[in-house]
Amino acid sequence: MRRQRLNVFRMRLLGAKVIGVKTGSRTLKDAISEAMRDWVTNVATTHYLLGSALGAHPYPLMVRDFHRVIGEETRRQLQAGEGRLPDAVIACVGGGSNAIGIFHPFLADSAVRLVGVEAGGRGPAPGDHAARFSGGSPGVLHGAHSYLLQNGDGQVSLTHSVSAGLDYALVGPEHSWLHDQRRAEYVSCNDEDALSAARQLSRTEGIIPALESAHAVAEAIRRAPGAAGQVFVVNLSGRGDKDVDIYRENFPELDRPEGDALG
C-alpha cells in the first residue's frame, strides 16, 4: 500500500474501503488470493473484479473483449488518417489486458508486428523481474494456465517491478497462446529504461505516462533508430498521475526546493 499510497488515497476519497494484505509475500499475487478468498466466502453478495486479463475462464476472455475497443479504434483511425495499418503495435504486459485489447483486432493482419513488453525489473535474477516468457514456464495460478515464474518445485516466485501493474508472476493466458503461436513477440524492459522513457515522453510530448505504459514507450524508443518511415502504435494504457510519487523518488534532482534546473 505504500507504493500505491496516492491511489489508496484516491480510492478512499471515492468512498472505497481499502484493506492491506497481511498474508504470504504481501504483494499483488497475495492481494489477488485474498480477494478471491473474500469473493468465495461472500459470493452471494459480492462480485470479483481483477483489473487484467487473468483468472479463470471466462474472465480473461471478457476482459479482452472489453479492452478490444482500443484496438478497433486504433485500426479505424490509422486507416482513416494514414491509409494503412501500423508496422508494429507495442504494449506493456503485466496480466496484459491493454495489450490483448489492442492486439486483438490486428491478429489476422500478419504484417503487423505485435510486441508485448514485460517488466525486466532490476535484472534477470529470480525475484528481480516479472519477465514470464524469458524466465518462466507453463503453470497454473489463480485459475489460469499460462507462463508462470516458479521454482523447480512449482512454488510461485516473487517478482519485482518498479511498476505495480506489471509485478505479477503469471501472464494473461491468451498472451501465452500468441507467444507459442509466434503471432506476438515478447520482450522485457528494465526499471531504469522505463523510468527514463517516462521522463523522455513527458518532456518531448507533454504526456506523463503510467509506469506500466512507460515500458512500451521504452521499447518504441529502442526500436526507433532502425525504423524510419515505419508506423508504430504505442499503447499509452495509463496516465502517470498515479505514479508521481514514484517518479519523484526516482528523479530527486527535480524535487529540490531550488528546483527548476532541467535534468
Add this chain to the structure above:
Amino acid sequence: MTRIGNLFARLASRGEKGLIAYITAGDPHPDRTPSLVAALERGGADLVELGAPFSDPIADGPVIQAASDRALRAGTTLAKVLDIARRIRAGSEIPLLLFSYLNPLLRYGFEALARDAAAAGIDGCLLTDLSVEEADESVTVLRRAGLDTVFLGAPTSTPQRLAKVAQFSSGFVYVVSRAGVTGERESLSSAVAPLVEAMRGVTSLPLAVGFGISRPEHAAEVVRMADAVVVGSAFVRIVESAAGAASLETQLEGFARELKHAISRKET
C-alpha cells in the same frame, strides 16, 4: 478396491462413520509428519489427508496458509511429501489422500507424480484448484496409476456441476460445508443438509463433509447426514501451538479421539 474404498465399505458394514484428519505435510518439519500421522491414527482417524504446501493456497484460510508457509520454510517439496508418505506406509495401512494445488503436480510432471505417489503408498488425490471442466485427462492418468480422485462439491455448485463432481470422483466425494475457505467456524452451516441431499441424488459414493468443522458437536451433527467428516484447521492449529512440544503427538491423538468419540455415539 483401494484402501479408501475398503475403508468406506468396512465403515458401512459396521454402521460407523469416518474421521478424516488433514494436516499439512512438512509442518513443522518433514521428519515429524510420520509421527503426527501415527498419533492421529492412534486417536481414531480413519483416513489422513496430507496437504502438500503451496505458495499461494487460495482455498485455505489463515491457519492452513501459515502451516503451508512453515512447511515450505522447512524445505518441504512435493518429492518430500511423497517421501513422508513412504515412511508412513512402512508402518501403517491408513488410507492417505494427497491434498494439493495443481501447480506443484504439473511441475513435477503428472504421469510421474501419479506413478510415484502410488508407489509411495498414496491412495488418492484431491486437487483443490483442478476444475471439473479441465479434469478429464488428469483423472485418467491418476486412475490408471491406481489412485482415487476426489473432487469438491460446494453449496454454490449447480446440479449439473455436482453431477460432474460425482462423475470424476472415486473413493468418496468431498462436500464443502459452506461458501468460503478452510478454517474453524462457530457454527455448522445450514447449507450442509441440502447439499448432502443433492449429492446423494447424483452419486452412490460415500460423502465426506469438510471446511469449517472443528468441534466435536459439529462433527457429530455432520455424520448424521454424511458418511465422514473432515477436520483440518483444528488439527493444524494444534501443530502450530505445540510444534516445539514433546506433547504434540499426545495432543493430536487426544483431539482425534474426542472427535471419533463424538461421531461414534449412537443416537438415542
